[in-house]
Amino acid sequence: MNTIVLALLVLVCLLVGTYGIAVLQQLILLGPRRAGAALQWPIANALLLLRQEDLMPRGADGFLFRSAPFIALAVVSLTALVIPLGPHLIGFDPSIGLFYFVVLLSPFVVSLMNAGWSQNSKEGLFSTFRAAAYLVSYEVPLGFAAIGPVMAAQSLSTQRIVETQAGLWYVVWQPLGLVIYLLAALFVTFRHPFDSALAGDELEGGVFAEYSGPRLLLFKIALDAIFLILMAMGVVLFFGGWQGPWLPGPVWFVLKTFLLAGIVLWAARFLPRLRHDQILSLSWKILLPASLLNITLVGILTLFIPGGGR
Amino acid sequence: MTGILEWIIFLALSLIAVITAAGMLLTMSMYRAGLALMASFVALAGMFILLGADLLAAIQIMMNVGGMLVMVLFMVMIMMDPGGEMMWSMKRNMHIRGLAAFSMSMPRGKPPEEEPSQENEQHAAQTADWTCPMHPEVRQPDPGKCPKCGMSLIPRTAIANGEAEHESVTQPQVYTCPMHPEVPQDHPGNCPKCGMALIPAQDPASAGQSDSHEGLSMPMHQQSDEQDSHAMQSGHKLNTSHMSDGDHEMNMSGHDMNTSNMSSSDHQMQMSGHGMTMSHMGMTPRQYYDMMVGMAMSTTQLPWAIVLGMISALLLIILVILTPWPQATVGPTQDATNAVGNLLLSRYMIGFEGAAFLILAGIAGAVILAKRERAPVQEPEVMGAGAAKSSAQIYTCPMHPEIRQQEPGECPRCGMSLVPAEETSDSGGQSPQGGHA
Numbered sequence: 001m002n003t004i005v006l007a008l009l010v011l012v013c014l015l016v017g018t019y020g021i022a023v024l025q026q027l028i029l030l031g032p033r034r035a036g037a038a039l040q041w042p043i044a045n046a047l048l049l050l051r052q053e054d055l056m057p058r059g060a061d062g063f064l065f066r067s068a069p070f071i072a073l074a075v076v077s078l079t080a081l082v083i084p085l086g087p088h089l090i091g092f093d094p095s096i097g098l099f100y101f102v103v104l105l106s107p108f109v110v111s112l113m114n115a116g117w118s119q120n121s122k123e124g125l126f127s128t129f130r131a132a133a134y135l136v137s138y139e140v141p142l143g144f145a146a147i148g149p150v151m152a153a154q155s156l157s158t159q160r161i162v163e164t165q166a167g168l169w170y171v172v173w174q175p176l177g178l179v180i181y182l183l184a185a186l187f188v189t190f191r192h193p194f195d196s197a198l199a200g201d202e203l204e205g206g207v208f209a210e211y212s213g214p215r216l217l218l219f220k221i222a223l224d225a226i227f228l229i230l231m232a233m234g235v236v237l238f239f240g241g242w243q244g245p246w247l248p249g250p251v252w253f254v255l256k257t258f259l260l261a262g263i264v265l266w267a268a269r270f271l272p273r274l275r276h277d278q279i280l281s282l283s284w285k286i287l288l289p290a291s292l293l294n295i296t297l298v299g300i301l302t303l304f305i306p307g308g309g310r
Numbered sequence: 311m312t313g314i315l316e317w318i319i320f321l322a323l324s325l326i327a328v329i330t331a332a333g334m335l336l337t338m339s340m341y342r343a344g345l346a347l348m349a350s351f352v353a354l355a356g357m358f359i360l361l362g363a364d365l366l367a368a369i370q371i372m373m374n375v376g377g378m379l380v381m382v383l384f385m386v387m388i389m390m391d392p393g394g395e396m397m398w399s400m401k402r403n404m405h406i407r408g409l410a411a412f413s414m415s416m417p418r419g420k421p422p423e424e425e426p427s428q429e430n431e432q433h434a435a436q437t438a439d440w441t442c443p444m445h446p447e448v449r450q451p452d453p454g455k456c457p458k459c460g461m462s463l464i465p466r467t468a469i470a471n472g473e474a475e476h477e478s479v480t481q482p483q484v485y486t487c488p489m490h491p492e493v494p495q496d497h498p499g500n501c502p503k504c505g506m507a508l509i510p511a512q513d514p515a516s517a518g519q520s521d522s523h524e525g526l527s528m529p530m531h532q533q534s535d536e537q538d539s540h541a542m543q544s545g546h547k548l549n550t551s552h553m554s555d556g557d558h559e560m561n562m563s564g565h566d567m568n569t570s571n572m573s574s575s576d577h578q579m580q581m582s583g584h585g586m587t588m589s590h591m592g593m594t595p596r597q598y599y600d601m602m603v604g605m606a607m608s609t610t611q612l613p614w615a616i617v618l619g620m621i622s623a624l625l626l627i628i629l630v631i632l633t634p635w636p637q638a639t640v641g642p643t644q645d646a647t648n649a650v651g652n653l654l655l656s657r658y659m660i661g662f663e664g665a666a667f668l669i670l671a672g673i674a675g676a677v678i679l680a681k682r683e684r685a686p687v688q689e690p691e692v693m694g695a696g697a698a699k700s701s702a703q704i705y706t707c708p709m710h711p712e713i714r715q716q717e718p719g720e721c722p723r724c725g726m727s728l729v730p731a732e733e734t735s736d737s738g739g740q741s742p743q744g745g746h747a
Contacts (some may be wrong), residue, residue, distance in 0.1 A: 003315060017694065061339070061393065095362040103372040108378060110348065117341055125386070132383045136376075 007081075010091040014080045017232075018225040019043075020258060024225070043220035049220075052213035057120050060210070064118035069211070069218035071111035076225045079104045083232045084159045086242045086249030097158040098150060101233060102143050105188055108226060109135040112207050114198075115219070119210040127206025130197040130276055134187060135284035142184035148177040148298040149237045158233075162241030171238040173301050176294045178238045180287055182264055185230040187283070189223060193271040194279050230263040260283045320360055327353035338394030344382035348375055388505055461722045462715050622671045626664035705729065 022042035027033055030041075056065055081091035082101050094100055109131050116128030152174075153164040168256055171178050190198045198206045208219055233258045235241060242249030244256075274282065327350050334346035351374035358367035385394045442456035454463055487501035487508055501508055523597055705728035707721035709715040718728050 003312070017564065061342070064342070064345070091554075096365050096368055099368050103368045103375075104371070106375045106379065107352070110345075110375060113382070128386075129383065132379055135379065149715065214681065 006091055010080050011077055013085070014077055014225055015221070017228045017254075017257075018221055021224045021228045021261060024258060024262055025265060028262060029269070033226065048216055049212075049217035050214055051197075052216075054215060055210070057210045059120040061118035061120070064114045065210075066215070068111045068115035068118065069215045069222065070106060071114065072222035073218050073225070074220050075104055075107045075111060076229060079226070079229050082158050083229065084162055084236065085253050087159075089242075089250060090159060092158055093157060096156045098146055098156045098161065098233075098237075101158070102139065102146060105142070105226075106135055108188075108222075111222075115211065116207040119207075121210055123203040123205075123209045125209055127197055127203050127209075131190070131207070133276075133280065134194070134197055134283075137280050138184045138187035141180050141283060141287035141291045142188065144288070144295060145177045145181040145184060145282070146233075146237060147255075148174045148294055151295070151298050152302055158236050158241075162236055162243065165240040166243055168305070169238065169240040169243075172240065173305055174294065174298055176290060177298065178234070180291050180294060181234055181237065183287060185227075185234060186264070186268055187279075188230060189227040191227065191265075192268045193274055194280065195273070196276045228257070228261065231264065232257045234260055246296060287310040316360060320357065323353045323356040323360070326350075327357075340385045340389055340392045340394065341382055342394070344378050344385060348378040351375070351378075459722075462717070462719065464714060464716065618671055619668065622664075622668050626668065629664060 014024070019042055022045075026041050027035070028037035032038075056062065077099050082093070082097040084090040084093070090097070112131045113128045116124035116126075116131065118124075134179050148160050149170045152170060153161040155161060155164075187194045196202070198208065203209065208216060211219060235253060239256050239260065241256075242253040244252035247255075326485050332348065334343045337343050337346065337560065352371055355367040355370040355374075358364075358370060407491040442459065442461055444461060445456060445458050455461065456463060487504065554576065597723040705715045705718050707726055708723055708729055709726060710723050713723065713728070715728060720727055
């Protein structure tokens with residue numbers, strides 16, 4: 001029974017955090033930049049989508065079309081399990097937490113592919129192809145960027161990674177890793193500079209072209225939630241997780257996560273939107289060699305930094 | 311409490327694994343099949359997590375989900391019918407109900423008898439005399455020029471069973487793919503699109519004739535008999551509209567072959583159109599049966615193969631139960647690797663051997679109980695000597711495909727030199743009329 005309560009708690013935390021991300025987006029990206037409006041807007045939007053009719057296009061693969069949003073949200077909730085909010089405040093702490101997290105990013109793309117394929121439209125199919133091509137090209141830099149903290153902490157457990165950062169955050173001596181991680185995170189979540197898979201302009205929203213109502217709401221929640229999860233994991237990997245003076249751990253963790261999310265959302269606005277071939281060449285020609293370089297640097301620095309190579 | 315929860319999760323996961331594995335075999339959509347396999351592997355990964363083997367579970371998900379994803383992607387890009395819609399529609403049109411509707415199953419019952427098309431063809435070849443493409447009333451026993459218009463005469467065949475008014479010219483034997491009727495060839499071989507063996511598109515005369523004693527339910531347009539006379543008058547256009555009113559894609563392609571086989575006179579056009587419509591892309595029941603056998607995902611021997619597999623699986627389980635378990639309480643000691651090796655050798659080897667035996671039994675079953683009902687591959691000579699003879703020598707105009715002659719020469723309409731008919735019939739598949747709607 002404990003397990004079920006824990007799972008529900010993680011889900012509630014995820015949903016509340018997603019609401020926070022939606023508010024943050026409202027403040028930073030969409031406007032108006034008034035706190036009152038920003039707090040109301042996500043709820044109003046959710047209510048609007050809940051009232052909408054749930055349409056399915058003719059000739060759609062019904063089972064895949066209906067199940068895709070649920071798969072997306074389920075996968076995101078599963079990744080949320082390994083995020084440590086505080087010491088021993090974690091849904092599921094396997095010894096390979098980080099690997100589990102990276103692995104579960106690909107089923108998320110599977111759900112997007114299902115949605116794009118099953119809706120019987122060209123936009124969805126193009127979007128499907130792009131999403132799958134991106135999956136292969138961002139998973140490698142993301143994994144390599146995450147290897148830096150793992151090498152320093154000598155553990156794949158997310159809790160252990162946070163604990164080893166008590167003295168010095170990894171961002172101090174792995175800034176390259178952080179940059180690669182954040183770019184890859186924007187990639188994973190199909191956010192602004194890398195949003196051509198879900199392109200609103202050219203593909204009518206791509207995967208979401210034919211979705212409406214509650215299912216679209218589920219998809220939007222899943223997209224915001226996975227952004228939140230990636231930012232939280234960024235805090236775990238590079239910013240010392242719950243570590244901090246005066247305040248209790250979870251508060252620090254939440255503060256850091258939303259600060260990082262805000263900075264990323266704000267900074268991403270200044271990046272130009274990339275064509276998808278440019279995205280792929282950025283991934284393979286720049287991010288991948290840079291992440292290998294990062295691993296080399298971290299390997300050398302681990303030997304010299306006190307407490308780095310425990 | 312945790313134990314019960316674990317049991318529930320285990321049961322759910324195993325149920326998912328088995329159901330999705332079965333779904334992979336039974337679905338016709340390749341996308342769904344790939345996805346079902348993925349789901350099955352993910353359920354297995356869930357069981358690994360239950361066993362405490364987290365790393366194995368993560369690797370299982372990473373390898374299989376990524377692999378299946380790429381596989382699905384390539385299937386969607388390359389394969390002809392990744393959604394299985396065409397197969398489903400054929401299935402629907404054949405009105406197959408029950409469990410058989412989940413896969414392309416073997417047609418039931420005995421194969422229909424071979425068509426007497428050989429005799430027909432030979433008879434037709436014997437009684438062939440010569441007529442003008444523009445003036446069908448001109449008849450001569452020998453080839454030559456038409457006394458009215460001076461065109462070269464073409465052979466005319468009389469139909470054997472008294473349908474004297476249905477007169478047809480020996481058509482070149484056209485081979486086509488059962489799945490891609492827009493692929494016409496004048497020689498047997500494999501389809502350039504999907505690699506299936508080509509089947510002969512039946513000569514219109516014998517196809518119309520064979521209609522009465524068909525053994526299988528074939529979606530046909532019986533009304534075409536009444537439309538004979540209209541088709542004769544208005545020719546090609548009426549034929550086209552008549553074709554397109556059917557609800558299967560197959561008819562479109564029938565039209566396609568129609569244009570590629572187009573003959574010079576309205577009369578002949580009507581005949582070929584008639585044949586195509588009548589016999590559902592120009593196949594006799596026998597050929598239709600052969601096509602269904604060729605496309606079947608299962609055979610009538612499938613139950614036997616299943617029984618064989620069940621017996622070997624039972625043997626495997628008995629073997630695993632009967633061999634003594636080694637002590638499982640061994641902790642991580644210096645000797646752990648040795649213990650694992652011994653475990654593998656003593657016990658799991660039986661499992662591996664048994665699985666190999668199972669696979670071998672499956673292969674043997676597939677080979678031994680292969681599709682026996684498949685008709686022997688018919689050589690073009692067998693299919694009709696007269697047809698083969700005439701197909702070798704058909705010449706046509708590059709600009710006027712309706713011009714067909716036995717010998718090279720000049721086109722009576724435009725004066726261009728004629729070319730062998732294969733080229734034009736090949737390009738006929740890509741003609742604008744040929745595209746699927």
